[in-house]
Each structure stands twice: as structure tokens, then as C-alpha cells.
Amino acid sequence: MYALNGKREVVLVDTGAGRSAGKIMENLERVGLGGKPVSKIILTHWHVDHIGGAKSIAQRTRGKIVSHRGDLEAIERGDPVRTASSWYGIRLPELKVDMVIEGSEEELQVGDTLLRCLHTPGHTPGSISLLWERSEGRVLFGQDIHGPFLPEFGSDLQQWASSMKRLLALEPDILCEGHYGIFPSREEVKRFILKCLVAQGFDI
Numbered sequence: 720m721y722a723l724n725g726k727r728e729v730v731l732v733d734t735g736a737g738r739s740a741g742k743i744m745e746n747l748e749r750v751g752l753g754g755k756p757v758s759k760i761i762l763t764h765w766h767v768d769h770i771g772g773a774k775s776i777a778q779r780t781r782g783k784i785v786s787h788r789g790d791l792e793a794i795e796r797g798d799p800v801r802t803a804s805s806w807y808g809i810r811l812p813e814l815k816v817d818m819v820i821e822g823s824e825e826e827l828q829v830g831d832t833l834l835r836c837l838h839t840p841g842h843t844p845g846s847i848s849l850l851w852e853r854s855e856g857r858v859l860f861g862q863d864i865h866g867p868f869l870p871e872f873g874s875d876l877q878q879w880a881s882s883m884k885r886l887l888a889l890e891p892d893i894l895c896e897g898h899y900g901i902f903p904s905r906e907e908v909k910r911f912i913l914k915c916l917v918a919q920g921f922d923i
Contacts, residue, residue: 720769721860721895722747723851725830728758731782732849732860733897736809737771744779757782759818759827761836763862764846765790766872767804767811769897774814783817785827787838789845791816800871801843820847839886841879843872848886856892859908863897865915880921883912 720733720743729752735743747753757780762770765786773794777784786794793801797811804811820836827834835850842863849860864883868874887909894902894911902908913923 720897722750722752723829723834724752724755725758725832727755727830729755730759730761730827730829730834731757731776732761732895733763733769733862734760734772734776736768736807737775737811740772740775740779743772743776756780758829760784761827761847761849762786762790762794762816763848763860763897764843765793765798765802766843766863767802767807767809769862770794770802770814771804771809771811774812784814785818785820785836786816787820787836787845787847789838789840790843791819791845801873803872837885839879839882841875841877841882842866842868843874846882848882850889850891856905857889858893858895859886859889859891860895861886861897861912864894864912865896865899866919868919876919880916880919883916887912 720735723730760782795814799805823838825836837848839846839848851858868876891908892905894908902911916923
């Protein structure tokens with residue numbers, strides 16, 4: 720997960736699986752963000768390791784929970800199969816999403832900049848990626864770009880390939896990925912996404 724410093728507010732990108740919610744709040748304090756309100760908690764897709772801490776963190780911060788319509792039902796119900804929570808023996812609570820992204824793109828104000836929420840289906844039907852344009856460059860938050868892709872997740876490889884090509888066309892300077900960490904240059908971002916495409920059998 721990632722925290723965006725919007726000067727007057729903080730936006731969280733995903734929330735971990737739930738057991739680390741307290742540690743996440745401690746980390747915000749440690750890096751100097753604890754005194755700022757958490758305005759939004761953006762859930763990039765419906766899997767437990769991204770949404771499990773959402774309810775606890777929202778209760779602590781009063782941040783508004785955001786997700787795409789395509790993953791809304793499983794997130795709100797805590798569906799044990801589609802969220803993969805049954806894999807880890809975690810029972811997700813019911814969760815109310817406050818702001819639903821409906822289309823292919825929506826902009827959210829974060830401090831004095833705009834955060835573009837892009838619908839990038841493939842890993843799950845309602846997966847979203849986030850593009851934050853900063854003075855340092857274009858920062859892309861692309862959680863689970865690498866997959867996995869399973870029928871029970873509602874995965875669609877053709878949709879995913881189209882989504883990846885859309886992200887490549889943005890020419891991001893930095894990629895913050897959900898499991899593989901941070902890729903700090905445009906060349907590294909491109910190389911990683913292309914490597915993922917090749918691994919799934921797509922020509923580049």
C-alpha cells in the first residue's frame with residue numbers, strides 16, 4: 720500500500736490484509752503524516768491483501784472509501800472467493816464504499832493536484848490504476864500489474880493486455896507496484912510492464 724501526501728490531506732492506496740492496520744497508522748505517524756486527515760482510502764481491486772484493513776482504517780481516520788463499480792459487490796460483501804480471503808482464513812467484514820468510480824476514468828482532488836483514477840480491468844473486473852502528476856514526474860500506482868489471473872478472480876487476459884498498453888502509453892516516470900515495489904525510472908517501468916506481457920504470451 721502507499722500513502723500520498725497532498726499537503727493538507729493524505730490519500731491511502733489500499734490497506735493491507737487487515738492484521739496490520741495498527742502498524743499502518745504507526746507508520747503514518749513515523750513519516751510525519753499522522754497529523755494530517757486521511758481524506759480518501761482508494762481500493763484498487765477486491766483482493767483481501769488490498770482491502771482487508773479498509774474498515775478498521777476508515778473507522779480510525781474517517782477517510783472515505785473509494786472503489787470501482789466492477790469490484791464493488793465483492794468488496795462490500797467481503798466475498799470469500801473473489802477476495803481470496805478464504806485462502807488465508809480471514810473473514811472480511813461488510814464494508815460500505817463511499818465513492819464509486821463508474822467509468823473508464825475519474826479525477827480526484829488531492830491537495831493542489833489531481834489524481835487520475837483509471838479503470839484497468841484484467842486482474843479483476845474493477846481493477847483501477849492511479850496516475851499522480853508531480854513536479855518529479857508522472858507517478859503510476861499499478862497494484863498487481865503482474866497478476867495472477869484466475870477464473871475465480873474474474874480475470875480476463877485480453878482486457879488486462881489492453882489495460883497494460885494503456886498504462887504504457889501514459890509514459891509514467893515512476894511505478895509503485897503492489898508486490899514488486901517501486902520502479903524509479905521510465906525505462907524500468909516500461910521494462911517491467913513489457914516483461915509481464917511477455918510472461919502471459921503477448922507479443923510486444
